[in-house]
Amino acid sequence: MTQGAHSTVSGPSDLHLHSNHSDGTESPADVVRAAHAHGIRTVALTDHDRTTGWQEAGDAAVALGMTFIPGIEFSSRHEWRSVHVLGYLFDPTDPALVAETERIREDRVGRAERIVRSIARDYELSWDDVLLQTTPDATVGRPHIADALVARGIVRDRTEAFDGILHPRTGYYEPHYAPDPLTVVRLITRAGGVPVIAHPATSGRDRMMPVSFFDRLVAEGLGGLEIDHRENTEDGKRALREIAARHDLIITGSSDYHGAGKPNLPGENTTSDEMVARIIARGTGAPPRRP
Numbered sequence: 296m297t298q299g300a301h302s303t304v305s306g307p308s309d310l311h312l313h314s315n316h317s318d319g320t321e322s323p324a325d326v327v328r329a330a331h332a333h334g335i336r337t338v339a340l341t342d343h344d345r346t347t348g349w350q351e352a353g354d355a356a357v358a359l360g361m362t363f364i365p366g367i368e369f370s371s372r373h374e375w376r377s378v379h380v381l382g383y384l385f386d387p388t389d390p391a392l393v394a395e396t397e398r399i400r401e402d403r404v405g406r407a408e409r410i411v412r413s414i415a416r417d418y419e420l421s422w423d424d425v426l427l428q429t430t431p432d433a434t435v436g437r438p439h440i441a442d443a444l445v446a447r448g449i450v451r452d453r454t455e456a457f458d459g460i461l462h463p464r465t466g467y468y469e470p471h472y473a474p475d476p477l478t479v480v481r482l483i484t485r486a487g488g489v490p491v492i493a494h495p496a497t498s499g500r501d502r503m504m505p506v507s508f509f510d511r512l513v514a515e516g517l518g519g520l521e522i523d524h525r526e527n528t529e530d531g532k533r534a535l536r537e538i539a540a541r542h543d544l545i546i547t548g549s550s551d552y553h554g555a556g557k558p559n560l561p562g563e564n565t566t567s568d569e570m571v572a573r574i575i576a577r578g579t580g581a582p583p584r585r586p
Contacts, residue, residue, distance in 0.1 A: 306336025308566045310364060310574075311381060311493065311521065311549030313556075314340060315430045316348040317368075318438035320554030323348035324355035329552070331359045333561040337571055339364035339383060344396045344403070346387040347432045353584040363584040364574065368493060369483070370399050372473040373504050378492065380479040381521060381547075384578025385488025392486045395474060400434045402472035407435045409469045414440070414460060418449055437461055438556055453556055476504075477515050484516030487580025491519040491547055496531020503531050506538060513542045518577060523548025523564040545573050 313319035314326045321329065323340055326348075330338045338361055340352040349365045356363035365387070369380040385392065407425065414420050420443060428442035429435055441456035450456045460467060476492070483490040492512070496503040509517070521527075522535045523546075539546050548564035551557070575583055 305568055307334050307562055308337035308362075308568070308571045309333075309335045309550050309552070309561050309564075310337075310339040310366065310383070310491075310547050310566050310571070311341050311368070311524075312338060312552040312561065313342055313368070313554075314348045314352065315554075316345055316432045317342035317434055318436055318553060318556060320442075320556045323352035326552065326554065327352050327355040327359065327361065327363070329554070330561040331361060335361070335562050335565075337362040337364065337566075338561075339366040339381075341366040341368045341381055343368050343434060343436070344370055344399045345432075345434060349387070357584055357586050360586045362586075364571070365581050365583070367396075369396070369479045370403075370471075370473045371476045371479045373476050373508065376502070376504060377473070378476045378504065379494070380476055380483065381491040381493045382479075382483035382486075383489045383491070383574050384581050384583065385483050385486035386580035389482075389486035389580070392482045395478075395482055399472060399474075404435050406469045406471035407437065407440060410437065410440060410461075410467055413467045413469070414444075418444075418447075418460070420444065420447060420449070438553075442556075476508075476512060480512050480515045480517050484518075487578060489518040489545070489574050489578045490516065491521055491545065491574075492517065493521045494524040494526045494551070495520055496522075496527040496535055498526075498528050498531075503534065506534070509538050510542075513544070517542075517544065518574070519545030519547055519570070521547045521549055523566075524551060525559060525563065526551075545570050545577075 314323040353363040424443040441453040547566040
């Protein structure tokens with residue numbers, strides 16, 4: 296059912312946060328409570344490639360008088376770039392979408408095991424060390440390996456782990472399966488959701504995709520761009536705003552909060568009421584939850 300008739304929202308909105316069901320450090324309920332403490336009134340949980348935290352996060356949001364937007368952050372790859380696609384208000388039982396996220400998660404685990412075996416040749420690290428840093432519902436990934444390296448005293452924090460041992464240049468890096476962004480946009484759209492490219496203008500290896508590729512994504516159903524994000528460059532933001540204006544895309548701003556895993560704080564970037572309302576009006580696969 297279309298949610299447009301009930302799309303009124305008000306107050307700061309943060310539409311990109313992670314719990315310990317993926318690579319965050321807090322439970323879904325604690326993520327929502329952290330957002331509320333920072334003044335957020337509409338929140339989306341966007342764990343990587345899974346939706347298992349929706350119920351807990353939604354319950355916490357409703358109890359606090361907040362609006363909850365069910366979401367996900369899909370892993371994809373364009374050429375050599377890692378591209379993340381946020382999806383909102385899609386049907387979490389859609390068979391094609393479920394199959395693809397399961398494939399991504401399964402390959403992530405295999406990849407993590409390969410990385411740990413490689414690191415273990417040079418450092419005192421085991422797969423059990425990594426599992427101690429996860430919850431039963433979590434998809435094991437590089438952030439959990441980073442946490443295990445911290446727990447072992449090999450590095451001080453996640454930042455040092457990713458700048459050092461887990462950096463691609465060190466030789467421990469392993470690729471993992473990820474569909475192309477066009478496929479992900481199609482999947483989310485066909486499941487009634489609203490796809491938004493996450494932090495699309497970063498610097499370095501995963502720099503911004505060609506402008507012409509955004510046109511292709513729009514043709515497949517792309518709904519918006521996450522522009523106000525600490526990892527987007529200023530030049531990139533300007534280019535993204537031009538793309539968004541040309542195609543009348545939704546523009547979001549978010550924190551990408553991970554708890555203690557990153558310095559990002561809820562509400563450091565937010566999405567306007569108008570843009571949240573557009574997401575709610577467009578999403579037909581799952582409703583937002585309200586008090």
